[in-house]
């Protein structure tokens with residue numbers, strides 16, 4: 001084992017401990033919380049080490065990087081997640097390489113995903129990104145327009161919605177993060193009745209290196225971890 005591999009392995013165990021501890025506090029099973037390794041800080045070789053260390057859910061924030069890494073890493077067990085903004089001219093390629101798109105943030109993007117998925121006769125799995133903090137530099141649907149978005153999506157037969165993704169406010173620390181995540185969970189609970197066939201809201205992609213505990217307490221089923229994974233690498 002190289003020094004780099006040892007550091008990554010140590011980081012992973014520390015993250016796993018944090019997950020286990022928070023799950024325990026929340027009265028949840030850690031098995032129901034998927035760790036998505038965000039590899040945007042890592043080059044290809046380091047990304048490969050993360051997969052070799054056993055993390056098979058990998059995420060990128062830039063579509064082109066996701067395409068490049070997914071075609072370079074020939075590991076069929078890897079599932080790629082797009083967590084950053086997707087432009088419509090990148091949809092066709094992205095739906096072929098991403099297993100789940102967390103960052104669907106507009107009706108126009110939903111329609112582009114429908115069109116491209118229809119062309120290749122596939123169903124694309126997505127999350128709807130919610131701008132829960134209202135921070136202006138963040139993407140995502142505002143909470144008020146989610147009901148209408150769900151109605152529109154019910155007619156898009158090549159899209160399956162599995163839940164919501166959100167990021168905590170930039171300001172306000174962990175306490176504010178927890179209330180942001182709670183607001184996402186409450187929205188989910190409120191909107192969960194009478195959903196159309198192609199929509200379930202079981203997945204909540206919440207929480208990053210600095211606030212994964214709060215996310216797990218509020219019901220995250222996926223956490224997206226970058227910095228904590230590559231610390232000291």
Ligand SMILES: *Cc1c(COP(=O)(O)O)cnc(C)c1O
Nearest residue numbers: 038061083208209224225226227
């Ligand atoms: C970078 C990024 C993460 C990971 O954040 P860290 O603080 O590095 O753990 C999670 N989600 C999104 C959308 C990101 O862009």
